Amino acid sequence: MSQLPTELLVDALRIDLAHMRCRRVVLLGNEGDMGVEGLRVALARWGFQVLVPPEGERAWIAGLSSANAASLPDAELRRLAALLSDAIEHGVDAIVTTEKGLARLVEACRLEIPTLALDPRGSVVPVRNVVFDMGGVLFRWEPLGQARRFCESDEDTRLLADAVFGSVQWALMDAGAVDEGTVAWTAKTRLPRRLHAAVNELVRHWCDERVPVEGMGGLIGDLKQAGYGIYLLTNAGEPFERYEAQLPGRECFDGMVVSYRERVVKPDARIYRALLERYGLEAGECLLVDDARDNVLGARMLGMRAWHFDGTVQSLRDLLL
Numbered sequence: 001m002s003q004l005p006t007e008l009l010v011d012a013l014r015i016d017l018a019h020m021r022c023r024r025v026v027l028l029g030n031e032g033d034m035g036v037e038g039l040r041v042a043l044a045r046w047g048f049q050v051l052v053p054p055e056g057e058r059a060w061i062a063g064l065s066s067a068n069a070a071s072l073p074d075a076e077l078r079r080l081a082a083l084l085s086d087a088i089e090h091g092v093d094a095i096v097t098t099e100k101g102l103a104r105l106v107e108a109c110r111l112e113i114p115t116l117a118l119d120p121r122g123s124v125v126p127v128r129n130v131v132f133d134m135g136g137v138l139f140r141w142e143p144l145g146q147a148r149r150f151c152e153s154d155e156d157t158r159l160l161a162d163a164v165f166g167s168v169q170w171a172l173m174d175a176g177a178v179d180e181g182t183v184a185w186t187a188k189t190r191l192p193r194r195l196h197a198a199v200n201e202l203v204r205h206w207c208d209e210r211v212p213v214e215g216m217g218g219l220i221g222d223l224k225q226a227g228y229g230i231y232l233l234t235n236a237g238e239p240f241e242r243y244e245a246q247l248p249g250r251e252c253f254d255g256m257v258v259s260y261r262e263r264v265v266k267p268d269a270r271i272y273r274a275l276l277e278r279y280g281l282e283a284g285e286c287l288l289v290d291d292a293r294d295n296v297l298g299a300r301m302l303g304m305r306a307w308h309f310d311g312t313v314q315s316l317r318d319l320l321l
Contacts, residue, residue: 004120005307005308006042007042007296007306007308008305008307008319009118009120010039010042010043011120011300011305011306012118012119012123012125012305013043013096013116014043014048015123015125015284015303015305016123016124016125017048017094017116018046018284018303019124019125019284020114020124021093022048022093022094022114023048023049023093024048024049024051024091024092024093024094025043025048025049025050025051025092025093025094025095025096025116026050026051026053026084026087026092026094026096027040027050027051027052027096027097028052028053028061028095028096028097028098028099028102028106029061029062029097029098029099029102029118030062030065030098030099031058031059031062033098033099034053034058034061034062035052035058040052050096051087051090051092053083057083061080061083061102064076064080064101064105065099065101065102066101067101067105068101068104072105072108077105077108077109080105080106080109081109081110081111084109084111085111088111088113092113093113094113094114094115094116095111095113095114095115095116096115096116096117096118097115097117097118098117098118100117103115103117120305120319121319125284125285126285127285127286127287127320128229128282128285128286129228129229129230129231129281129285129286129287130223130228130229130230130231130286130287130289130320131231131232131233131275131286131287131288131289131299131304132220132230132232132233132234132289133233133234133235133266133289133290133291133295133309134232134234134236135234135235135236135291136291136292136309136311137289137290137291137309138213138216138232138247139210139211139212139213139246139247139248140210140211140212140213141291142211143161143164143165143166144157144158144161146161146165146202146206147160147161147164147198147202149202150198150201150202151198156194156195156198159191159195160187160191160195160198160199160202163190163191163195163199164183164184164199164202164203164206167183167186167190169182169183169186169187170183170237171265173237173238173260174235174237174259174260174265175259175260175263175264175265176237176238176259176260176261176262176263177263179238180204180237180239183203184199184200184203187199187203206239207239207242207243208243209246210243212246212248213248213311213313214313215313215314215317216249216313217248217249219249219313219316220248220249220252221249221252222317222321223252223320223321224249224252226320226321228320229254229279229281230249230252230253230254231253231254231255231256231275231279231281231286232247232253232255232256232257232258233256233257233266233271233272233288234256234257234258234259235265236258236259236260237259237260238260240258240260254279255275255278255279257271257274257278259271262274266290266292266294266295266298267292267294267295267297267298267299268298269298269301269302272298272299272302272304273302276302283302283303283304284303284304284305286299286305287304287305287306287307287320288304288305288306288307289306289307289309289316290306290307290308290309291308291309291310291311293308296308307319
């Protein structure tokens with residue numbers, strides 16, 4: 001089975017199955033693949049039913065994964081065809097394999113239902129657009145580091161970061177509901193007077209020199225050259241206007257949707273729809289790269305692929321390039 005994250009494999013599979021209007025599938029792979037309930041449960045959440053061969057047949061199926069269709073005895077190929085024909089008679093409308101060798105053998109059976117490999121790089125519906133979050137993906141997001149510039153102790157640093165970045169008002173600024181002045185004023189009401197000047201400085205200057213995630217600018221340039229559409233979908237307040245020019249790969253972006261302009265934030269479905277409708281994008285052809293799990297799930301609910309970014313740029317490069 002591919003070493004790519006299971007969530008990406010399931011993403012590609014569910015989009016392909018939905019695209020092909022398949023709801024009931026049989027899963028073939030090694031014994032671990034066929035015995036792992038996680039995949040079946042994950043697909044079940046999206047309304048699919050995943051069947052596996054009877055337990056007595058699984059070891060035999062797993063042993064076929066390295067076989068060559070041309071050298072496999074006819075009796076073995078007929079046995080596989082009979083097993084899959086029985087599954088088809090029970091309503092299966094697609095075959096999913098986690099091993100390339102098995103996929104070739106299934107194709108040799110000449111069954112009249114689609115066979116899908118569990119690999120997003122071989123997806124029926126290809127990724128054509130990469131949609132980037134900003135904080136934690138394009139720029140490093142380090143609230144304590146930002147606050148430390150204006151404090152003399154670790155305790156004050158934590159107090160300041162929590163009062164500003166951890167406040168409801170900060171989230172409301174992302175939604176376009178309040179401005180920086182309101183963020184600063186409410187932060188001061190929760191802090192000792194000695195930190196009031198630090199609040200003003202932090203709110204005014206936190207974004208002066210944002211630090212890009214290493215390697216992301218180069219990746220965006222390479223993705224653009226490879227023909228991908230490049231988009232930004234971010235929760236950000238009005239200060240975005242002051243640092244937009246600092247975005248890694250800024251010249252490569254084909255479009256941007258910023259929450260404060262829309263007055264709605266991820267993971268609300270409306271902001272994903274705004275991106276798709278404004279730029280005429282097909283949800284299944286878009287891969288969102290976001291460091292927040294809720295935002296990833298929100299994208300998937302709209303039919304998009306989504307990568308929960310952990311800071312590893314190379315993994316994203318390996319997938320797309």
